[in-house]
Amino acid sequence: MKIYFDMNIYNRIFDDQTQMRIRFESMAIDILFELVEQENYELVWSFILEYENSRNPFQERMLHIKSLSDLCKETIKPDEKIRLMAKDIIRCSNVKDKDALHLASAVYGNCEYFITCDDKFLKTVAKSRDGLKSIIQNIKLYNPIDFLRKEMDIDVIE
Numbered sequence: 001m002k003i004y005f006d007m008n009i010y011n012r013i014f015d016d017q018t019q020m021r022i023r024f025e026s027m028a029i030d031i032l033f034e035l036v037e038q039e040n041y042e043l044v045w046s047f048i049l050e051y052e053n054s055r056n057p058f059q060e061r062m063l064h065i066k067s068l069s070d071l072c073k074e075t076i077k078p079d080e081k082i083r084l085m086a087k088d089i090i091r092c093s094n095v096k097d098k099d100a101l102h103l104a105s106a107v108y109g110n111c112e113y114f115i116t117c118d119d120k121f122l123k124t125v126a127k128s129r130d131g132l133k134s135i136i137q138n139i140k141l142y143n144p145i146d147f148l149r150k151e152m153d154i155d156v157i158e
Contacts, residue, residue, distance in 0.1 A: 001040075001041050001042065001112045001113070002041070002042045002043075002044050002074075002109060002110060002111040002112055002113075003032075003036070003041040003042065003043055003044065003111060003112065003113045003114075003115060004043075004044045004046070004102070004105070004106035004109065004111040004113065004114050004115070005032075005043065005115050005116075006099075006102055006114070006115065006116035006117070006118060006121075007049055007052045007053070007065075007102070008116060008117045008118055009029055009032075009115055009116065009117060009144065010049075010053070010065045010068055011061065011065070012025055012026050012029050012117055012144075013026050013029070014058075014061050024145055025117055025143070025144050025145060028144035028145045028147070028148050029144050031148060032115065032144055032147070032148075033068070033071070035152075036071050037071065041113075042073045042074065043071050043072045043073065044072055044073070044074050044075075044076060044105075044106065044109045044111055045069050045072035045074070045075045045076070046075065046076040046101075046102070046105035046106075046109070047075070047076060047077055047078045047105070048098060048101040048102055048105055049069070049102070050069075050075075052098070053065045053066060053069070074109060076105045076106075076108055076109045079108065081108060082101065082104045082105055082108050083101075083104075085104035085107060085108065085135060086100035086101045086103070086104040087100075088135045089103055089104060089132060089135055089136065092128055092131040092132050092135065093124055093125060093127075093128035093131065093132055094124065094128075095121060095124050095125065096121075099118070099121050102114075102116075103125070103136060103139075103141075106139060107135070107136050107137060107139055111139060112138075112139065112140065113139065113140050113141075113142065113147065113151070114139055114140070114141045114142070115141075115142055115143070115144050115147055116141065116142075116143065117143060117144065119143070122141055122142075122143065125141055126141075
């Protein structure tokens, strides 16, 4: 099963771990990376992830994320179909350009799951799900904790 991580997943460990939610998400993300390493999931990288990482002003973080990208079995290259799909996602849901490119890349790459820590993005897509159905098909979007709870049936503190 293919899985796509939004850039905030890769960056989460660099966020303030004194905040309980961030710490729990970081723990869940660690588990997700373990599952990828055990080949339970096939992690997908994309040109938009590469672009965002190249713009990271913190060299240490950029290099760490680059090393994590080595876990990816596939890289989605730029394609006109992705650009058009992203435009449709924006039109139907009003999500931000980069978010639409991430989601379109995941759909184009036939990913079953899209994992993000961006609550606003998740809510926007959920609100627009009916209008997006023909574009994003059956891809499931989750916060990392919710993914473990719902898809892996792992009991995580709520």
